[in-house]
Amino acid sequence: MNQLQLIATAPMGLEAVVARELKELGYAEQRVENGRVHFTGGLIDIARANLWLRSAGRVLINMGSFPATTFEELFEAVKAMDWPAWIPEDGEFPVNGRSHKSQLSSVPACQSIVKKAIVEKLKEHYHTEWFPEDGARYVIEVTLLHDEALITIDTSGFGLHKRGYRKFSTEAPLRETLAASLIQLSRWRPERPLYDPFCGSGTILIEAAMIGWNIAPGLRRSFDCENWPQMSDKLWDEAREEAFDSVKDDIPLQIAGSDIDPGAIEIAEAAVRKAGFGKDIKLQVASVSKAKLQGEYGVVITNPPYGERLGDDIEAERALRDFGRTALYYPTWSYFAISPSKTIETYFGKNADKKRKLYNGRIQCDFYQFFGPLPPRA
Numbered sequence: 001m002n003q004l005q006l007i008a009t010a011p012m013g014l015e016a017v018v019a020r021e022l023k024e025l026g027y028a029e030q031r032v033e034n035g036r037v038h039f040t041g042g043l044i045d046i047a048r049a050n051l052w053l054r055s056a057g058r059v060l061i062n063m064g065s066f067p068a069t070t071f072e073e074l075f076e077a078v079k080a081m082d083w084p085a086w087i088p089e090d091g092e093f094p095v096n097g098r099s100h101k102s103q104l105s106s107v108p109a110c111q112s113i114v115k116k117a118i119v120e121k122l123k124e125h126y127h128t129e130w131f132p133e134d135g136a137r138y139v140i141e142v143t144l145l146h147d148e149a150l151i152t153i154d155t156s157g158f159g160l161h162k163r164g165y166r167k168f169s170t171e172a173p174l175r176e177t178l179a180a181s182l183i184q185l186s187r188w189r190p191e192r193p194l195y196d197p198f199c200g201s202g203t204i205l206i207e208a209a210m211i212g213w214n215i216a217p218g219l220r221r222s223f224d225c226e227n228w229p230q231m232s233d234k235l236w237d238e239a240r241e242e243a244f245d246s247v248k249d250d251i252p253l254q255i256a257g258s259d260i261d262p263g264a265i266e267i268a269e270a271a272v273r274k275a276g277f278g279k280d281i282k283l284q285v286a287s288v289s290k291a292k293l294q295g296e297y298g299v300v301i302t303n304p305p306y307g308e309r310l311g312d313d314i315e316a317e318r319a320l321r322d323f324g325r326t327a328l329y330y331p332t333w334s335y336f337a338i339s340p341s342k343t344i345e346t347y348f349g350k351n352a353d354k355k356r357k358l359y360n361g362r363i364q365c366d367f368y369q370f371f372g373p374l375p376p377r378a
């Protein structure tokens with residue numbers, strides 16, 4: 001287990017962001033595919049990737065891939081894999097599945113075949129006919145695409161967007177991993193002000209603060225693989241100690257946000273406090289037309305309301321119009337907004353300097369990027 005084939009899953013359109021994160025963590029050898037970034041590492045790297053990746057969905061162990069057009073091919077290839085190296089006799093190993101444009105199109109049948117193959121392999125190794133499955137959890141996934149099967153073990157458990165600071169949320173909240181991606185795409189730095197005029201439950205603001213102080217996003221949560229015998233307490237202590245030592249909480253933050261909904265601000269304040277930024281992130285109830293951006297050369301990153309999300313097209317369009325007007329009063333700022341609306345450029349009175357197609361949940365959006373001037377060099 002010195003060198004494992006690992007996968008960081010990535011939302012569509014954000015593979016390059018996840019790849020860049022992995023490179024910054026020291027994983028230079030990569031292979032990028034749709035929805036995945038492949039990299040290599042040892043057991044300690046499973047822990048580090050889970051703790052540090054901000055934009056990835058999960059960290060998986062790649063058990064192998066192979067052509068599979070029949071159930072027999074699927075069964076034999078899965079059975080040949082070294083499952084006893086990972087799954088103990090009492091291990092719980094549910095099987096999930098997906099199939100797209102493959103002859104083996106019945107997902108339940110594929111899951112059943114994979115489960116049976118693993119059971120047969122474990123029977124031979126442990127010399128038993130029955131497994132209690134009341135121990136550590138190893139979630140297996142079979143993914144079939146164009147008759148190619150990929151078999152993985154999920155190390156994360158809950159998706160990596162589950163940071164642990166958000167107990168409640170507003171309607172249609174932005175997922176934490178997407179919020180972190182938007183910040184990284186904006187290339188914001190903590191020495192610049194950051195403002196979100198439609199802050200909702202405060203996710204963008206909290207993710208920015210975590211980036212600004214170099215806080216590993218997984219520090220406040222647990223992972224399925226922490227209970228695996230292969231992943232010792234000593235290994236996790238080492239990975240977490242590295243993360244704690246990397247925190248830079250002496251950097252002053254200029255992060256603030258507002259929302260017209262008092263209930264949203266109340267939820268955001270609770271999340272900000274739980275995340276540990278109660279004194280560092282400023283929040284207020286205000287419409288976007290009343291937003292006061294403090295400082296020069298700041299960055300606005302936001303998820304404006306839209307009709308499909310909030311059920312009110314007229315109010316959503318008015319908010320976007322006010323957003324465009326507000327930008328006129330702060331010409332040194334840069335503006336970044338994720339939205340399915342095609343009218344943002346109209347209200348800004350110019351085309352975005354850059355647009356990137358992304359998905360907020362299942363809603364196709366554009367990430368509009370209006371670049372202001374860079375701060376003068378010191």
